[in-house]
Amino acid sequence: xxxxxxxxxxxxxxxxxxxxxxxxxxxxxxxxxxxxxxxxxxxxxxxxxxxxxxxxxxxxxxxxxxxxxxxxxxxxxxxxxxxxxxxxxxxxxxxxxxxxxxxxxxxxxxxxxxxxxxxxxxxxxxxxxxxxxxxxxxxxxxxxxxxxxxxxxxxxxxxxxxxxxxxxxxxxxxxxxxxxxxxxxxxxxxxxxxxxxxxxxxxxxxxxxxxxxxxxxxxxxxxxxxxxxxxxxxxxxxxxxxxxxxxxxxxxxxxxxxxxxxxxxxxxxxxxxxxxxxxxxxxxxxxxxxxxxxxxxxxxxxxxxxxxxxxxxxxxxxxxxxxxxxxxxxxxxxxxxxxxxxxxxxxxxxxxxxxxxxxxxxxxxxxxxxxxxxxxxxxxxxxxxxxxxxxxxxxxxxxxxxxxxxxxxxxxxxxxxxxxxxxxxxxxxxxxxxxxxxxxxxxxxxxxxxxxxxxxxxxxxxxxxxxxxxxxxxxxxxxxxxxxxxxxxxxxxxxxxxxxxxxxxxxxxxxxxxxxxxxxxxxxxxxxxxxxxxxxxxxxxxxxxxxxxxxxxxxxxxxxxxxxxxxxxxxxxxxxxxxxxxxxxxxxxxxxxxxxxxxxxxxxxxxxxxxxxxxxxxxxxxxxxxxxxxxxxxxxxxxxxxxxxxxxxxxxxxxxxxxxxxxxxxxxxxxxxxxxxxxxxxxxxxxxxxxxxxxxxxxxxxxxxxxxxxxxxxxxxxxxxxxxxxxxxxxxxxxxxxxxxxxxx
Numbered sequence: 025x026x027x028x029x030x031x032x033x034x035x036x037x038x039x040x041x042x043x044x045x046x047x048x049x050x051x052x053x054x055x056x057x058x059x060x061x062x063x064x065x066x067x068x069x070x071x072x073x074x075x076x077x078x079x080x081x082x083x084x085x086x087x088x089x090x091x092x093x094x095x096x097x098x099x100x101x102x103x104x105x106x107x108x109x110x111x112x113x114x115x116x117x118x119x120x121x122x123x124x125x126x127x128x129x130x131x132x133x134x135x136x137x138x139x140x141x142x143x144x145x146x147x148x149x150x151x152x153x154x155x156x157x158x159x160x161x162x163x164x165x166x167x168x169x170x171x172x173x174x175x176x177x178x179x180x181x182x183x184x185x186x187x188x189x190x191x192x193x194x195x196x197x198x199x200x201x202x203x204x205x206x207x208x209x210x211x212x213x214x215x216x217x218x219x220x221x222x223x224x225x226x227x228x229x230x231x232x233x234x235x236x237x238x239x240x241x242x243x244x245x246x247x248x249x250x251x252x253x254x255x256x257x258x259x260x261x262x263x264x265x266x267x268x269x270x271x272x273x274x275x276x277x278x279x280x281x282x283x284x285x286x287x288x289x290x291x292x293x294x295x296x297x298x299x300x301x302x303x304x305x306x307x308x309x310x311x312x313x314x315x316x317x318x319x320x321x322x323x324x325x326x327x328x329x330x331x332x333x334x335x336x337x338x339x340x341x342x343x344x345x346x347x348x349x350x351x352x353x354x355x356x357x358x359x360x361x362x363x364x365x366x367x368x369x370x371x372x373x374x375x376x377x378x379x380x381x382x383x384x385x386x387x388x389x390x391x392x393x394x395x396x397x398x399x400x401x402x403x404x405x406x407x408x409x410x411x412x413x414x415x416x417x418x419x420x421x422x423x424x425x426x427x428x429x430x431x432x433x434x435x436x437x438x439x440x441x442x443x444x445x446x447x448x449x450x451x452x453x454x455x456x457x458x459x460x461x462x463x464x465x466x467x468x469x470x471x472x473x474x475x476x477x478x479x480x481x482x483x484x485x486x487x488x489x490x491x492x493x494x495x496x497x498x499x500x501x502x503x504x505x506x507x508x509x510x511x512x513x514x515x516x517x518x519x520x521x522x523x524x525x526x527x528x529x530x531x532x533x534x535x536x537x538x539x540x541x542x543x544x545x546x547x548x549x550x551x552x553x554x555x556x557x558x559x560x561x562x563x564x565x566x567x568x569x570x571x572x573x574x575x576x577x578x579x580x581x582x583x584x585x586x587x588x589x590x591x592x593x594x595x596x597x598x599x600x601x602x603x604x605x606x607x608x609x610x611x612x613x614x615x616x617x618x619x620x621x622x623x624x625x626x627x628x629x630x631x632x633x634x635x636x637x638x639x640x641x642x643x644x645x646x647x648x649x650x651x652x653x654x655x656x657x658x659x660x661x662x663x664x665x666x667x668x669x670x671x672x673x674x675x676x677x678x679x680x681x682x683x684x685x686x687x688x689x690x691x692x693x694x695x696x697x698x699x700x701x702x703x704x705x706x707x708x709x710x711x712x713x714x715x716x717x718x719x720x721x722x723x724x725x726x727x728x729x730x731x732x733x734x735x736x737x738x739x740x741x742x743x744x745x746x747x748x749x750x751x752x753x754x755x756x757x758x759x760x761x762x763x764x765x766x767x768x769x
Contacts, residue, residue, distance in 0.1 A: 037131035049074035059765040071116035072107035077141035096149040099158035114165035115173040143177030144205035178205030186588030188218035191247030200293035217256035219274035238275035255286030262296035272307035283315035291330030297379040300337040305582025357404035362564040383445035399429040402557040431458040438550035449520035458513035462546035511555040603706035606679035630678030637671040640748035655684035674709040694721025
């Protein structure tokens with residue numbers, strides 16, 4: 025619609041809906057200090073809850089108040105909010121609005137979307153004061169077509185949250201080259217990611233995409249279409265930490281890839297090797313724990329700079345079963361060594377080592393393609409296109425293995441000015457770089473420290489020429505360069521001389537860099553690959569030995585809870601019931617069981633299996649099997665031996681020929697009326713022994729010859745109706761936070 029409403033644009037400008045004006049949301053929040061507690065946001069064309077950052081007051085109050093500093097304002101209370109059935113994202117924290125009228129230089133209209141805002145909360149909204157982490161506690165995001173949550177900014181923590189049936193569960197974003205807020209990072213913990221749940225949806229209304237899912241092969245609503253690659257957590261920019269979280273039901277189909285961990289597709293920006301994961305738990309039906317993409321639908325050629333440099337650090341081996349390793353794209357030979365292990369299904373490779381990034385900025389010209397080769401794999405060089413932008417310079421940011429040698433080549437004459445930044449280098453870390461130039465080139469090379477906050481870069485040490493590679497290597501830390509005119513390679517060491525702190529990309533003194541200013545007479549293409557190798561080739565070697573594969577089970581991995589609801593003050597007990605018919609057993613099914621909070625109680629033999637659970641504590645009081653001929657014993661037990669305030673779970677196995685008066689005995693435990701059970705296949709029952717018939721009580725049965733499949737139920741514990749004995753009243757964190765919020769104003 026915005027393409028036809030153009031009375032506020034300049035001239036004949038036609039708005040781009042995706043970047044200018046698609047911003048329909050249920051909650052549009054321009055001041056992060058607002059408090060959101062116990063809300064639901066659903067059904068928006070774009071976002072359910074959208075935090076957008078205005079640099080100044082807008083509308084009728086435009087110009088009446090000073091700069092708002094919304095980007096720097098700490099986040100208010102965010103607790104227990106639910107977002108679902110939105111198209112772009114359930115929760116969206118990103119972007120600002122344009123606060124000047126349309127001009128010939130910028131023909132977009134006033135208040136259109138603008139991509140310049142970066143949320144970076146600090147004490148008192150003062151960038152010179154300490155950072156303040158924005159806390160998002162208990163976000164439940166489901167059935168959003170694109171993202172459950174897209175969150176860009178500085179220090180942001182998401183915890184105790186659930187993401188289900190989204191195109192992408194959660195994406196963190198910072199910035200393309202350096203995080204705007206120096207030293208900031210983002211973290212998600214104690215959260216649950218579900219690829220496909222049993223919330224199948226329905227065909228109709230706003231549901232545009234319908235097809236067969238991977239779980240149980242049933243038709244369901246799809247996030248985008250049948251080929252869209254579903255991802256639980258999407259790695260982008262960084263630095264991020266993903267920890268203490270659980271992934272379930274990420275199963276590919278013949279038409280699409282589905283992975284627990286994935287990467288932003290068609291990514292031209294940086295990805296830091298400081299992105300790390302730990303203490304993760306994966307369900308048995310997670311086929312791809314990680315996936316690095318491949319050419320095809322949605323991924324297209326998968327050949328942009330960020331695609332090629334996708335990487336993350338597996339701190340404890342909970343993803344790969346190898347501790348202290350990095351996982352990168354399989355064709356990235358800048359980070360490989362001879363002992364790395366390919367995981368073909370992921371299009372990934374597992375490597376030990378130490379990794380960082382090199383930020384390469386080029387001037388005059390700014391439109392070149394660069395090829396980077398590591399001396400150990402010269403035939404497997406990486407080609408980078410840089411960032412597509414209208415700027416005076418171009419930038420590239422490959423991930424590199426430290427303490428190795430690299431050469432850099434161009435598809436035309438080399439740039440006149442090149443800046444090399446060691447990014448995420450610890451003090452003393454180094455790589456040797458050889459840059460290709462015409463043999464008649466002269467150089468002026470200096471070291472600098474860029475202070476990004478003040479945009480100053482005092483000139484540092486000037487590099488002097490040395491006469492041989494041996495002399496350069498002997499003076500590695502002293503600053504010098506060697507130009508091998510026979511190959512056209514300018515060699516120097518890029519080494520961090522100062523200490524880096526925490527998550528900062530640069531040192532405490534600022535961003536170290538080397539400036540190379542070249543004067544060239546020749547216009548020849550600066551590609552020295554044929555002369556550089558085999559002269560400078562080296563055999564592959566592993567700087568760190570690969571760790572031994574661990575088979576230990578991780579008892580601390582995964583989220584502490586597996587149930588996320590909109591009433592977190594209530595406690596829910598997850599249970600599963602797997603009954604089997606004789607036909608299912610003959611076709612190979614062997615496992616019949618009742619599972620309580622992850623603990624499985626299996627049973628064999630034809631008959632019924634009963635589990636009794638204390639409805640106040642959730643502890644299993646008894647489990648008991650009743651053989652086919654013992655139906656009267658089961659009836660007696662249900663009638664007179666089940667304690668008060670107890671949950672009753674019942675499953676069956678085999679060909680049950682006699683149900684006796686079982687349906688009558690189940691009625692006091694929750695069924696509305698006696699059911700006819702003769703000639704049924706399997707049965708399963710959830711009920712309650714007490715003074716009420718709870719709404720969750722239910723009897724399931726299948727026709728003869730058919731099975732029930734695996735039943736999952738979430739049964740509330742400690743409900744007031746159970747009359748459990750407790751000291752004091754039930755804690756209500758939401759009420760406490762509402763009281764706190766009311767006192768803040």
